[in-house]
Amino acid sequence: MIAIIGGTGVYDLPGAEERERTLVTPYGDVAVTEAHLEDGTTLVFAARHGKGHAVPPHRLPARALLWGLKEIGVKAILATSAVGSVREEIPPGTLALLGDFMDFTKARASTFHDGPGVVHQNVSDAYCPTLRAALRRSAAAEEIALHPQDVVYVCTEGPRFETPAEIRAYRMLGGDVVGMTQVPEAVLAAELDICYAAVALVTNLAAGVQGARPSHEEVLELMGQQGRTLSRLLLRTVRELGNDYGCSHHGRQEGMS
Numbered sequence: 001m002i003a004i005i006g007g008t009g010v011y012d013l014p015g016a017e018e019r020e021r022t023l024v025t026p027y028g029d030v031a032v033t034e035a036h037l038e039d040g041t042t043l044v045f046a047a048r049h050g051k052g053h054a055v056p057p058h059r060l061p062a063r064a065l066l067w068g069l070k071e072i073g074v075k076a077i078l079a080t081s082a083v084g085s086v087r088e089e090i091p092p093g094t095l096a097l098l099g100d101f102m103d104f105t106k107a108r109a110s111t112f113h114d115g116p117g118v119v120h121q122n123v124s125d126a127y128c129p130t131l132r133a134a135l136r137r138s139a140a141a142e143e144i145a146l147h148p149q150d151v152v153y154v155c156t157e158g159p160r161f162e163t164p165a166e167i168r169a170y171r172m173l174g175g176d177v178v179g180m181t182q183v184p185e186a187v188l189a190a191e192l193d194i195c196y197a198a199v200a201l202v203t204n205l206a207a208g209v210q211g212a213r214p215s216h217e218e219v220l221e222l223m224g225q226q227g228r229t230l231s232r233l234l235l236r237t238v239r240e241l242g243n244d245y246g247c248s249h250h251g252r253q254e255g256m257s
């Protein structure tokens, strides 16, 4: 089964028959929606910040959500993510697949491997190549424009936006977009051996890029305009992958060291 994690601005799936479920986990309870599409595909939907956007990024129950999804048999996750652009050549309105991340978070529970015992998770392929290819195929079929290159996501702690100096630094380091939620979500998916991919929607230029001063209102406004396109892309991909999705990229993974 495939799960969709909807970020800012993506709080439900239009047109699906839905049933609410509470997943009980050692890390707390989490609410998800099981959805049945008209062609027989079943998927699970979770609003990352809760319905009504109640939970701030540094307090998200990521371990509960990922653990719960694993327990009900989720093999792949497609996530959405609202991001600021660190580069003026990636303008607001751009949809891009994430290809890698940099972690600038500070105080989050970011692993299931809390000891005893030491596990160093390999995150070289944090964003599954098989899912990314499927998303590109669906985008082409739906005539949805995706940025030609997969982008590097810089994860900040939030909940404040970044300073212009921080954004300059991230640009020099090779970051393309900035957001507050990919870590630990993508890491926890890797630890549980769940395939993971994320589509970012650029909602704004990051602080200082062409003099930008980001605001949450601006982020919500762009998501409001493009949220439906994003849902269409994800639902098409879920349908294409089907209920029995099994990932070829896992066969190539090295496992833990």
Ligand code: HPA
Residues within 6 Å of the ligand: 082, 083, 084, 085, 156, 161, 162, 178, 179, 180, 203, 204, 205, 206, 207, 214, 219
């Ligand atoms: N910075 C961090 N997170 C974000 C931004 C931003 O500019 N826009 C949307 N999410």
